[in-house]
Amino acid sequence: MKATEIGKIVHSHPLLLGSCSLKKTSSLLCTLHVGKKRLSQYIQENPQVLKNWGWDRKIESFPDSGDEVRSKAERTKFLPDIGFVENSSKMKAALKACRGNGEELQERFDCIVKAGSDRKDVCELIQSCPQNPNQTTDVIEMKIDCLVNELGYPISSLLTATRYLSHKMERVKLRVRMFNWLKDHGIAAPGLSLSTLISCSDSYFIKTYVHRHPAGPQVWHDLKNEIESNC
Template sequence: ESMGLKSSEYFPLLPRKLMFLNDDQMLLENYHVLCNYGIARVKIGKIYKEAMEVFRYDYGVLRSKLQAFEEMGLNQSTIIKVVSSSPYLLIGDENRVFHEVLKKLKSAGIEYGWIEGHLLEENSYNWSHILELLCLLSKMGCSKEQLGDLICQHPGLLFEGSGNMTFWLIGFLLKFGSTVNDMHSMFLQFPQVQVGKFVCNLRQCFHFLIEVEMEVQDIERIVRSHPSLLGSCSLKKLNSLLANLNTGKKRLCEIINENPQVLKNWVMGLRVKQLPNSRGGSRMMKIKFLLDLGFVKNSDEMNKALKVFRGEGGELQERFDCFVNAGLKQEDVAEMVKQAPQVLNQSKDVIKMKIDFLVNDLGYPLSSLVAFPSYISYT
């Protein structure tokens, strides 16, 4: 019990052929090695429970295991935390994977002292999973500097469930068609939210969109395009929200489709105002924008564009200007919008990124967008 174990835990662990524990010299020898190294007695029970083999080591073996951690560059207090949280690292060459994690973090500019500050002795860590996650983030395109910044700002990505939450998040987004570049961008803009809470919010928002009876393709588009937004929002219950907004599911779907950012106004803790009776203001702005581009009022072209457009009316001009500022003529961009109005559904940052990729990475001339504007809509 003094080693931190409950009677229900230590009873099955008691040696059956001994009357007194001091009859097992190796057990006591290794116990004293751990105590003398500075590991609190109440933490040794976990080591005994999870790595009993340690207490059968011959003289000097356990001390050499601890010394191996020192040779990795860790100080004593960090080693105590590592061993207390992951006793299995003292068995065989299990510390080899841990050493690889250290080297990965070191190359990303993360000092070993930072690791000590984010380990919890009461938790257990799967360092193989953590190493896999670090390698995966690197393969996604994170530079060493980006990886270091990401982990320092969001240590939970690695340490919450040994990265299991992050693996779940990646798998979830892949199911919705997110690309490696999409996820790379999301991680670089990851909000100041614990990864477990982020995942919980994301799942809640996904179920909210299902409850509101949104079309499957629209749900996929929103999840793929706005994961950071969804992961940051703890939404109110749907029935409560519908009552407070004084609206129905159909109109709610339309509002979310037009501007997913509106979800930020419906989170727990914020007062929700009733929706205005008319959405004519935004629609009139869109109509004016299209008329300025040369669309004929009430024409099939205009009606098609109005159905396709997402976002506030005022955002369309800003997105249009992105193409002009990149070097295209206004009349060419107007023609692009007539051919593929969905090009203005992309955010300004996404438009700039895709133009840069087309010109600088793929080597196509900017003018190729005029003939093939749908490129901007591809993920």
């Protein structure tokens, strides 16, 4: 939802927003079985529905729209083409995890291939993490460029760090730059996989790595502020 659209709801329904303790967006999207675009449109048309989506409320999924039925049919065709077995549990889970129609998913798939990955590897990547093609091609290109040209990892790292494309770049950059700082100061041994670096929780990363050096917490804080200010 655009800032102007959010502003309209804030100005017109301040009491409603102040009285709602909403579920997380990711939880709503999953429970309602709806995409961000449709959810945004629905909220703008029916702001009062927010009071039904509190953390203590039971939520029922939206009925499928015509567009969503077509989109699901296209996803059902796309997924077997990249190695999913029809009617399998993995296929059913992937149908729920994937966002977009068949054309969009194919464009995103091709985007990863064109960046230098083998088609077979991209199939395995999406089978391991079906959320990977949920982003626009621009975002995928930006994340791969960051992986290779800024962070210094080969594109083949995607096969082991299968959730890299689904993580926020701020998280990835902060973890990698902090770990590189620790390596430069002889505190951390090289060779830790990208997957290990980005998959653990912040609390675990800070406890296990950042606190190895007395200046670590301050460096972590400074890097975090720098990265967030540039995003």
